[in-house]
Amino acid sequence: MKNINLIVGAGLSGAALARRLADLGEKVAIIDRLPHVAGSAFDYKDENGITVHKYGSHIFHASNAEVWRFVRRFADFNAYMHRVLALIDGTEAFIPFNLNTIKKVFPASLAERLEKKLLEIFPYNSRIPICEFQKQNDPDLKFLAEYIYEKVFLEYTKKQWGLDSVDSGVTARVPVVIGTDCRYFRDAYQGIPLKGYTNLVENMLDSKNIEVRPGEDFGGVGECAKYKAVYHTGSIDEFFGYKFGVLPYRSLRFEHRSLDMEYFQKNSVVNYPCNYDFTRIHEFKYYLNEKSARTSVMFEYPQSFEPGKNDRYYPIQSDENRALHAKYLGEAEKIGNLRFFGRLGDYKYYDMDKAVERALTLKL
Ligand code: UDP
Secondary structure (H helix, E strand, O other): EEEEEEEOOHHHHHHHHHHHHHHHHEEEEEEEOOOOOHHOOOOOOOOOOOOEEEOOOHHHHOOOOHHHHHHOOOEEEEEOOOOEEEEOOOEEEOOOOOHHHHHHHHHHHHHHHHHHHHHHHHOOOOOEEEHOOOOOOOOHHHHHHHHHHHHHHHHHHHHHHOOOOOHHHHHOOOOOOOOOOOOOOOOOEEEOEEHHHHHHHHHHOOOOEEEEEEEEOOOOOOHHHHHOEEEOOOOHHHHHOOOOOOOEEEEEEEEEEOOOOOOOOOOOOOOOOOOOOOOEEEEHHHHOOOOOEEEEEEEEEEEEEEOOOOOEEEOOHHHHHHHHHHHHHHHHHHOEEEEEHHHOOOOOOOOOOOOOHHHHHHHO
């Protein structure tokens, strides 16, 4: 087996690296403890004929043309551009908070005044992270910044992360927009694969040089010597038996429901920053414009991660946690032919495009 590269984890990161190696003529085996490929991008057609994203909505968006070209080899995409509604003071409005949102939630005279002041200070169409936006001196804009922080970020972040505040890089994912572009992402390339993500990953792995083995766990350090190289996309603390402590993650609980109505809500995702215990409701038929008399929705509840009890979704970004991760990386380096990468392996909050980019640029 010394000429075989082993990849642990058949999510997008693992699959993209497998294909990259296979295209270079390398032999690859890819295993996953789950009974399927595609990791947390896994989707399936349910009894309503709707493509359900089992682990929450996945929207592909990329600015890197190389990444887009790569994924397009394995799937055709539609031109879906993601928009997110949020319930703010009982009104559904698009976030990121933008000039349209201001008109939707405030009386016309106040909205007009705020818009005028914003356009005097910020370049049109700029995207300002909330922590920057809060540095206002004008009383109207101070009020606006506090309003957005309180109604969109504060309670959502408490629910999502179980913390009063998170790394500013995390909230910067949802900036304040000084314009009317209410799309969630600005990337040049966006869409949903027409036959789903599982199909995309299956196609990525469809090569004579790749052997796919779902439902198989990796044996541990002792197994590494059997392979030319081991590329691991799992959590590094678990791999080393938590010897330096547990790397903290945030987990999720999903409640899937099949409903006897054509549509449940007006948009694919509706966020509930200040109400209920769930953070958002996903309605999947919007992604591929699937027609059905019934609909399939999913309520998303954040929860703390407990090893062995639930799954890891979000690495919790902090200097302390990054230092713990680095300590484990030091252990991995001692093994020589073992590399960690991917959202769990790198302990980074990658979107799908960044996961693919990392796999395509990883130093072999
Ligand atoms: N966020 C928020 N309110 C929202 C949406 C997002 O406070 O209505 C914050 C929250 O801290 C969240 C982060 O912005 O974790 C990133 O949100 P995003 O929608 O990018 O998260 P993902 O879809 O990756 O879960």
